[in-house]
Amino acid sequence: MTYNTKSLNEFTHSVKRKLAIRPDKSLGQNFLISDTIRNRILDLIDLEKNSTVIEIGGGLGALSIPIASGVSNFIVYEVDKVLRDWLEKELAQHCDNVLVHGDFLNEYPPDNLEDRSFAVIGNIPYQITSPILERIFSSPPLPSETLLMMQREVADRITADCGTKARGRLSVFCDYHCKVTGVVNVDAGAFYPQPKVGSRVLKLVTKDKFRFNADNKKKFFSMIKQSFSMKRKTLANNLQNWHLGVDKKCVESIIEMIGLDKMIRAECLSLDEFTRLFEEIEKQGN
DSSP, X not given: OOOTTSOHHXXXXXXXXXXXXXXXXXGTOOEEOOHHHHHHHHHHOOTTTOXXXXXXOOTTSTTHHHHHTTOSEEEEEOOOHHHHHHHHHHHTTTOSSEEEESOHHHHOSOSSOOTTSEEEEEXXXXXXXXXXXXXXXXXXXXXSEEEEEEEHHHHHHHHOOTTSTTOSHHHHHXXXXXXXXXXXXXXXXXXXXXXXXXXXXXXXXXOSOOSSOHHXXXXXXXXXXXXXXXXXXXXXXXXXXXXXXXXXXXXXXXXXXXXXXXXXXXXXXXXXXXXXXXXXXXXXXX
């Protein structure tokens, strides 16, 4: 089946009728039906740079089918068994090397991937955006770029500037791992059924190097999590006794030493300031 002669909306509904399915709310299924948005997303994917593409939530193939026709290796995760079986048959007509898996959070990453040799894309369930991002960037192999459709509110948190209420642990996590280079706003009418919230596509390009090794990275993000644990409290209050031997007065002293007000809150710090804070706390605690 192809939608070369059909609009994406027509194609989506024809496949839905053929498979006798209804969108499953429990799986967060909202199928993309806008040709314009689909094409804008496809324009953001660098298929020449990435010989392998991994898609999270293949759905009814809105992105899967055109991508499969342009890559050497295509890996799709789809938790819905009916859609998974359909995708496996459909995509085999467009790409010689296609693998269709189930639950992304449980089965990623696939074997034999080289670091930064692939791209990850997806129209993902909004309620698990953070776990998906953490799964992607938890350890090598890392993608060269990640292109995700997500709830606009979550996208705002990822791109939030220092000093804004939206800035939090997810903002720092993404700051550390990648750089946002592409943004597409998507209205509810681009989906069937229409979600109750607006959406946004973010393109996240993975950084070449990270500041910390695996052990220190784990400790660094433990500090970040604690820093934002109670957003109304000062950073020093949140971090008191986070590190053995470093009490509130010591944390306040370190905060002032790196040029900040000891009453500052976590959302006001940049990635570099968090990095300096962590390194100084590590020195004081050792």
